[in-house]
Amino acid sequence: MRTITHWINGETVAGSDTIEVFNPATDTAVATVPMADPATVEQALQAAATAAPGWAETTLSRRVQPLYRLRELLHKHRSELATMISEEHGKTLDDAAGEVGRGIEAVELACGGPALSHGMTSLQTGPGINTKSVAHPLGVVVGITPFNFPIMIGLMQASVAIAAGNCFIWKPSEQAPGVSVRVAELFAEAGLPAGVMTVLHGRQEVSEALIDSPISQAVAFVGSTPVAHSVYKRASEAGIRAQALGGAKNHMIVMPDADPDVVADQLTSSSFGAAGQRCMAISVAVVVGPDAGPLLEKLKPRAEEVVLGAGHVDGTEVGPVVTRAAQQRIRKAVADSIAGGATAVVDRSAEDPEGFENGYFVGPTILTDVTTDSPAYTEELFGPVLVVLRVDTLDEALELVENHHYGNGASIFTRSGAAADEFERRISAGMVGVNVAIPVPVAAYAVQGWKQSAFGNTGLNNSGWAFYTKPKFVTSRWDSVAGQDFGFRPN
Ligand code: NAD
Numbered sequence: 001m002r003t004i005t006h007w008i009n010g011e012t013v014a015g016s017d018t019i020e021v022f023n024p025a026t027d028t029a030v031a032t033v034p035m036a037d038p039a040t041v042e043q044a045l046q047a048a049a050t051a052a053p054g055w056a057e058t059t060l061s062r063r064v065q066p067l068y069r070l071r072e073l074l075h076k077h078r079s080e081l082a083t084m085i086s087e088e089h090g091k092t093l094d095d096a097a098g099e100v101g102r103g104i105e106a107v108e109l110a111c112g113g114p115a116l117s118h119g120m121t122s123l124q125t126g127p128g129i130n131t132k133s134v135a136h137p138l139g140v141v142v143g144i145t146p147f148n149f150p151i152m153i154g155l156m157q158a159s160v161a162i163a164a165g166n167c168f169i170w171k172p173s174e175q176a177p178g179v180s181v182r183v184a185e186l187f188a189e190a191g192l193p194a195g196v197m198t199v200l201h202g203r204q205e206v207s208e209a210l211i212d213s214p215i216s217q218a219v220a221f222v223g224s225t226p227v228a229h230s231v232y233k234r235a236s237e238a239g240i241r242a243q244a245l246g247g248a249k250n251h252m253i254v255m256p257d258a259d260p261d262v263v264a265d266q267l268t269s270s271s272f273g274a275a276g277q278r279c280m281a282i283s284v285a286v287v288v289g290p291d292a293g294p295l296l297e298k299l300k301p302r303a304e305e306v307v308l309g310a311g312h313v314d315g316t317e318v319g320p321v322v323t324r325a326a327q328q329r330i331r332k333a334v335a336d337s338i339a340g341g342a343t344a345v346v347d348r349s350a351e352d353p354e355g356f357e358n359g360y361f362v363g364p365t366i367l368t369d370v371t372t373d374s375p376a377y378t379e380e381l382f383g384p385v386l387v388v389l390r391v392d393t394l395d396e397a398l399e400l401v402e403n404h405h406y407g408n409g410a411s412i413f414t415r416s417g418a419a420a421d422e423f424e425r426r427i428s429a430g431m432v433g434v435n436v437a438i439p440v441p442v443a444a445y446a447v448q449g450w451k452q453s454a455f456g457n458t459g460l461n462n463s464g465w466a467f468y469t470k471p472k473f474v475t476s477r478w479d480s481v482a483g484q485d486f487g488f489r490p491n
Contacts, residue, residue: 051195
């Protein structure tokens with residue numbers, strides 16, 4: 001069993017109040033992780049506060065050197081990190097390695113900090129007057145991350161925060177906490193000074209203690225919508241800035257001219273991949289046209305053939321969900337939905353793969369005849385469950401998305417430029433795909449959402465520079481200073 005520790009002031013710190021971390025494929029404990037007590041939270045905050053002034057004064061170019069080296073170390077340790085993620089989260093090794101890759105992209109973006117984070121100057125905003133804006137680091141900032149991307153989200157937050165001159169305190173999910181400390185160790189190996197990166201484990205109480213501390217200047221949160229909203233409110237109460245990204249119910253609109261084989265392949269991977277535990281997973285397919293039957297005929301065999309199993313076993317396509325509680329919640333939602341009148345085109349929700357009967361598995365499931373007021377449609381199930389609806393027109397499909405309280409992602413599959421254009425313009429979601437099922441923007445753009453999928457107005461990655469700095473506007477005039485007449489006046 002691994003012992004996971006906190007990471008404070010450049011070293012590991014053990015704790016006494018520990019909980020176990022389970023391998024979701026086997027239901028066996030693989031690690032223990034401490035939940036920080038108030039004294040440890042304070043120790044972490046003080047260490048970060050002590051490091052903050054020096055880090056803010058470090059030159060831009062020096063600040064990004066550890067990020068360049070971290071990039072190399074993440075590549076070098078990619079398979080070790082992927083193994084740890086797969087063991088604690090359940091996703092396949094390939095998927096976990098892909099996640100590390102998306103995290104590396106975030107680090108690469110932040111290496112461009114000196115070019116990406118700067119202010120502006122305007123000359124002659126008045127006679128002999130110049131006005132400029134400069135971006136100051138905030139100081140100590142907090143990142144609270146979800147279980148489903150144990151390394152990627154933390155790297156998206158920390159890389160920009162640190163490059164922008166802040167000290168970052170990471171509170172990862174207690175369900176998959178192992179890699180966060182490895183990242184902190186690799187940051188240290190890359191030359192990041194002590195106190196600039198901190199990892200503190202815990203649950204609600206630790207998040208709240210960090211937000212409430214007068215040392216914290218900002219909180220970036222990613223997780224479920226109810227918690228995102230409560231973090232956002234708490235940060236407002238504390239008077240600090242917050243961005244809080246929440247849950248999702250992502251729709252794919254399938255136009256009559258879309259290639260059904262391509263759509264069926266894309267739906268199979270985007271709805272069932274990572275056991276549906278991606279914030280950009282497609283959980284609703286909206287078929288535009290008289291009959292969803294032909295698409296369902298293509299989808300059914302694919303869903304039936306998906307290989308369910310442990311993430312580390314060769315050939316596995318879909319691993320378990322993260323906890324027993326999640327497994328029971330999703331299985332119950334499927335059963336309730338069927339009892340309420342939905343039709344199961346495929347129902348593998350109660351399936352346990354051979355040899356892993358104790359794991360937290362939920363197999364790919366496709367439901368039709370789901371009403372738009374039922375929980376299977378309104379709620380985020382966060383499992384491999386796809387709801388298929390049918391409508392007559394693109395207008396109706398767009399209206400469905402408009403009326404849903406989530407607005408994280410959406411996509412359309414079509415060969416019509418006009419339909420794609422209409423969709424792009426009218427769709428009410430923050431990350432949108434045209435013939436791309438999971439349109440997570442590359443790091444040069446932002447990960448963000450609309451409606452109940454995000455609170456606060458900036459996202460992860462390249463839009464983070466504004467979040468992690470505070471602007472100052474300087475208006476200056478030198479031509480009138482006594483004794484400073486150089487015999488020159490601007491015209
Ligand atoms: P969660 O909301 O349960 O937990 C997220 C984090 O908040 C964890 O670190 C947890 O320890 C902490 N936490 C839990 N309760 C808290 C509370 N009351 N106050 C403060 N902190 C608290 O989410 P999860 O189950 O870990 O992650 C899955 C959710 O994250 C899904 O809803 C998914 O859609 C969402 N998600 C969204 C995005 C996005 O970009 N919008 C990305 C990834 C995941």
